[in-house]
Amino acid sequence: MIRYVVKRVILIIPILLGVSFLVFAILSFTPGDPASTILGNGATEEAIKQLNHELGYDLPFLQRYVIYITDIVTKFDFGFSYRTRLPIANELVSRLPISLKLASLSIILACLIGIPVGIMTAVKQYTMFDTVPTITALIFAAFPTFWLGMLLLYAFSLKLGIFPSYGASTWVHFVLPVIGLGLPEAATMMRFTRSSMLETVRQDYIRTARSKGAPERSVIWKHALKNALIPIVTIIGVDFAALMGDACATEVLYSLPGLCTMIINGIRQKDVPSVMGATLLLTAFCSLVVLLVDIVYAFIDPRIKAKYSGSRG
Amino acid sequence: MIAKETTKEATKEQMLEVKDLFVEYQTDLETIKAVNGVSFSLAKGETLGLVGETGAGKTTTALALMRLLPERTGKIKQGDILINGSSVLKSSDKELMRLRGETIAMIFQDPMTSLNPVLTIGDQISESISLHNSQGRTAEQIQLRVDEVLNMVGIPSARKGEYPHQFSGGMRQRVVIAIAMACEPDLLIADEPTTALDVTIQAQVLMMIRNLRDRLGMSLIMITHDLGIVAQTCDNVAVMYAGELVEVGSARDIFKAAHHHPYTDGLFGSIPKLRERVKRLKPISGLMPDPTRLPTGCYFSPRCPLCADICRERKPDVFAKDGHKIKCHLRINADGYIKDEVRS
Numbered sequence: 001m002i003r004y005v006v007k008r009v010i011l012i013i014p015i016l017l018g019v020s021f022l023v024f025a026i027l028s029f030t031p032g033d034p035a036s037t038i039l040g041n042g043a044t045e046e047a048i049k050q051l052n053h054e055l056g057y058d059l060p061f062l063q064r065y066v067i068y069i070t071d072i073v074t075k076f077d078f079g080f081s082y083r084t085r086l087p088i089a090n091e092l093v094s095r096l097p098i099s100l101k102l103a104s105l106s107i108i109l110a111c112l113i114g115i116p117v118g119i120m121t122a123v124k125q126y127t128m129f130d131t132v133p134t135i136t137a138l139i140f141a142a143f144p145t146f147w148l149g150m151l152l153l154y155a156f157s158l159k160l161g162i163f164p165s166y167g168a169s170t171w172v173h174f175v176l177p178v179i180g181l182g183l184p185e186a187a188t189m190m191r192f193t194r195s196s197m198l199e200t201v202r203q204d205y206i207r208t209a210r211s212k213g214a215p216e217r218s219v220i221w222k223h224a225l226k227n228a229l230i231p232i233v234t235i236i237g238v239d240f241a242a243l244m245g246d247a248c249a250t251e252v253l254y255s256l257p258g259l260c261t262m263i264i265n266g267i268r269q270k271d272v273p274s275v276m277g278a279t280l281l282l283t284a285f286c287s288l289v290v291l292l293v294d295i296v297y298a299f300i301d302p303r304i305k306a307k308y309s310g311s312r313g
Numbered sequence: 314m315i316a317k318e319t320t321k322e323a324t325k326e327q328m329l330e331v332k333d334l335f336v337e338y339q340t341d342l343e344t345i346k347a348v349n350g351v352s353f354s355l356a357k358g359e360t361l362g363l364v365g366e367t368g369a370g371k372t373t374t375a376l377a378l379m380r381l382l383p384e385r386t387g388k389i390k391q392g393d394i395l396i397n398g399s400s401v402l403k404s405s406d407k408e409l410m411r412l413r414g415e416t417i418a419m420i421f422q423d424p425m426t427s428l429n430p431v432l433t434i435g436d437q438i439s440e441s442i443s444l445h446n447s448q449g450r451t452a453e454q455i456q457l458r459v460d461e462v463l464n465m466v467g468i469p470s471a472r473k474g475e476y477p478h479q480f481s482g483g484m485r486q487r488v489v490i491a492i493a494m495a496c497e498p499d500l501l502i503a504d505e506p507t508t509a510l511d512v513t514i515q516a517q518v519l520m521m522i523r524n525l526r527d528r529l530g531m532s533l534i535m536i537t538h539d540l541g542i543v544a545q546t547c548d549n550v551a552v553m554y555a556g557e558l559v560e561v562g563s564a565r566d567i568f569k570a571a572h573h574h575p576y577t578d579g580l581f582g583s584i585p586k587l588r589e590r591v592k593r594l595k596p597i598s599g600l601m602p603d604p605t606r607l608p609t610g611c612y613f614s615p616r617c618p619l620c621a622d623i624c625r626e627r628k629p630d631v632f633a634k635d636g637h638k639i640k641c642h643l644r645i646n647a648d649g650y651i652k653d654e655v656r657s
Contacts, residue, residue, distance in 0.1 A: 126385070204426040210381055211421075212441035212492065213414035216406075226431045301431055302476040 079273035088277040099258035103243040109182030118193025140187035146249035149180035166255035237293030241286040334392035349556035362547035370556040418493035424485035428477040435473030483514035555612040562637035
């Protein structure tokens with residue numbers, strides 16, 4: 001098991017290199033340069049050249065990439081923001097908790113609603129307890145997050161004034177963003193739980209459980225759920241990681257200073273180190289979460305555990 | 314207790330009576346007539362072999378006995394099932410839960426899929442014991458019973474903490490048998506218990522089922538398409554075709570009597586004989602009729618080598634002689650076989 005984890009952690013390195021190279025290349029080969037964005041329209045040719053030279057942007061693409069990576073590897077230095085001249089590492093440290101809080105609260109909300117409702121719809125298939133939640137989920141899954149976010153903002157901040165419309169200083173600030181991000185996710189989770197459950201209750205071993213005289217309650221919670229959970233755990237993990245980076249609309253809408261706004265602002269201002277820093281952090285985070293999911297599997301499914309430990313089975 | 318006040322004509326103590334059972338699978342697209350008027354009974358300690366090819370409705374009949382048909386699609390359309398004199402179809406959920414596992418238990422066909430992959434085999438066996446814990450066993454006594462049942466099927470009890478994937482197919486089938494045996498049911502239904510196993514293991518598993526039956530005095534329904542198994546284990550045999558029992562009788566009737574249903578003859582013609590030199594086996598030509606569109610008249614008529622005009626037009630009656638029943642028009646004039654008035 002430990003050998004497996006170490007192997008997987010080492011495998012994250014090529015992923016990070018690949019992602020960083022791709023993003024770096026896209027940023028470099030798209031038109032525009034940081035100096036002219038920072039100095040604005042009135043700037044002279046010389047001033048722009050001068051600033052680009054100071055930022056090190058006048059060097060060839062590959063050389064810049066190698067310098068960037070070497071700095072990270074040797075000095076754990078993520079560089080300075082072109083615009084603010086502040087170290088990227090500090091900004092990442094201050095922004096990560098906000099993104100984490102938003103994504104984890106949203107995924108928790110999604111699980112709390114999605115999984116129980118999903119189980120209910122599967123158990124009561126084709127009744128009102130199935131159709132009503134399923135149709136509702138379909139509507140929520142189809143909602144664009146920015147639109148749902150705006151509706152919530154309009155209703156609860158503008159009209160009712162219950163929740164603040166921007167900022168991240170207290171937990172109250174997170175209520176609307178988490179609902180806006182969590183509800184569509186809950187819908188996805190519900191539909192996934194439903195189909196996983198329906199798939200499971202058709203299995204032969206469920207019939208075996210019934211043939212022993214097990215009450216329906218225990219058939220569902222003891223025999224079916226643990227099996228149905230296996231694919232659901234994947235979705236929780238992968239979606240949690242994805243929410244970290246997918247929260248752009250929500251973060252912008254509620255002016256939350258998270259990693260997504262950092263990337264968006266960075267792209268606008270051609271602030272290469274900002275974009276790179278946030279992207280690399282998100283990539284590493286995603287990879288680790290997916291690894292974590294694989295480890296959690298071993299605790300749910302004995303077959304997978306056996307595979308890790310390399311014993312028979 | 315209930316058996317004493319049951320029907321007068323029953324000479325032996327009938328533990329199971331199936332009366333004119335019809336089962337359908339209904340989907341949006343079609344209705345599959347899986348069981349079409351099956352009647353049989355089973356006395357205490359007796360073994361019935363339910364024989365027929367794949368799709369004849371054997372498993373469906375067995376599942377109906379335990380009310381384990383797929384909830385939405387499987388429907389019992391007609392008929393009744395009496396176990397120890399009381400109707401299974403009218404049972405409440407609570408009575409059903411008591412019935413399943415304690416009175417009837419089933420050994421399922423495929424050991425690879427019928428065990429829950431995420432529970433240890435010990436847990437899966439102890440579950441049925443604690444569900445039917447009328448003796449008031451403590452947790453330790455339940456574990457002792459699990460060890461006992463595992464030893465009975467020849468699995469070291471030390472392995473009860475292991476998961477199904479850690480066992481081979483034959484071992485898993487033993488676990489499935491152990492689950493069924495755990496509460497010493499009055500009736501055991503073994504649904505092709507050896508089909509998924511290779512031949513050497515088949516013999517072991519069969520012998521084990523027979524020994525357990527004799528030791529515990531259970532009734533047994535052995536579902537199979539293997540006539541060899543029938544000869545070794547069964548007192549009575551029912552031959553099933555397209556959801557009907559085409560021939561019912563004692564094992565002796567089925568193997569030795571002069572007259573048979575043409576389908577039974579076909580079954581015997583398609584197995585090799587050791588004492589006769591035959592160039593080719595004679596399989597029954599054709600396929601079983603589509604259960605969504607069963608033929609009028611005798612269901613076997615499209616494949617029957619003796620098919621006459623009447624066979625295509627009218628459903629055959631049952632002709633019986635000393636309990637040997639044949640559902641075929643051509644037995645009208647056979648010696649001693651008279652029309653069976655009790656509808657079957």
